Amino acid sequence: MHDDHSGPDASAVLRDAGLRVTESRRAVLGALAARPHSSVDELFPLVVERMPGASRQSVYNALGDFTDAGIARRIEPAGRAGMYELRVGDNHHHLVCSRCGAVEDVDCVVGEAPCLTPSHSRGFTVASAEVTFWGVCPACAGAPVT
Amino acid sequence: MHDDHSGPDASAVLRDAGLRVTESRRAVLGALAARPHSSVDELFPLVVERMPGASRQSVYNALGDFTDAGIARRIEPAGRAGMYELRVGDNHHHLVCSRCGAVEDVDCVVGEAPCLTPSHSRGFTVASAEVTFWGVCPACAGAPVT
C-alpha cells in the first residue's frame, strides 16, 4: 500500500518533510488523507476519535506546519473556511458546489504553473493562476431546493 | 460625463437597480467608483468623509444590497477581506499582489462565462470560472523585501 498517510508510512512523510513525528501530526495527516478538502472543523472530530486528548489548536498547528513544509496545500473558496489537501506539486484546480460546498479536484487546465497567462499582466510577475469553477454538484442538483 | 457613480448619476444607478436612493448608498457608490477593489475598512473612511454620521454597518448593508441587485461584485482573494467593484456583467478576473494585496483587473481569459471548462466536471453543472493570478506588483518588486 502506497501513500497511506494514516499508516506507519505517515511517519516517513513527516520525517522527510523535516517535521518531528508526533501522534498528533500522524492523526491529522491520516484524517486529511481520508477526507481531502476538509476544514479544521471537519478534521478535528476525526483526529479526536483517534487521539481523545487532541485540541483544535493542534490541528491548526499541524495543518500550518504541513503547508509550510510543502506536504499540504490550503485552499480557501470565497465565503468558506480554509480547506486542506495533500495533493501538492501539481497545479490543479477545484470545482466547488455553491450550494453544499463540496469540492472536487480538476486537473490543470493547461499544463504547469502558471497554467494561464493574463492578457496583460500590468507589470506583475505572475507566479500562479488559481482557478475555481463554481457550480452545482450532482447531489444538490437532484435534491429539492431548500 | 458617463458612469460617474459619485455624481447625480448615482441616483439613477440606484433607482434603476430597484434600490431606494439614500445619501448613505450614494456615498458608498461614490467611494467604490473612486476606489475599486476596496474592502469595507478601506471604503468606510471615504464614506465618513462625505457623511460624518455614517456607520460601518451601513457600508456592509449598502455593499450587500449592491451585490444582490447586481450593480457590484464581491471578490475575496484567499486570506484577504472581501473587496468590491462596480465592474459587473463581464466575467473578468484579477491579478493580486501576494505582498501588498494590490488588485488589478484582467480581461477574461477566453470569452464569456464560464470562460474555461474543467477537463472533467464530475457531474457538476458549472456556472462560472473564477481565476486569480497571484504575483508581485511592480511597486513591491522594486521595493526592498521587508
Next chain:
DNA sequence: CTCTTCTTTTGATCTGATCAAAAAAGGGTT
C-alpha cells in the same frame, strides 16, 4: 401630508483564525 415600507444605527454575537505562555513530548547524545 400621511402612512407604510425600507434603511440606518447601535450594539451584541459569531466564526475562523491567530497569539502567547506554560506544560509536555520528541529524539539526539551519552
Next chain:
DNA sequence: AACCCTTTTTTGATCAGATCAAAAGAAGAG
C-alpha cells in the same frame, strides 16, 4: 536507559471580518 535541549501541544485570551436583531429614522407612493 537517563539526560537535555528543542519543538510541539495545550490552554485560554484575543483578533478580524462579518452577520444578526431591535429600535429609530428616512424614502417615497398615494
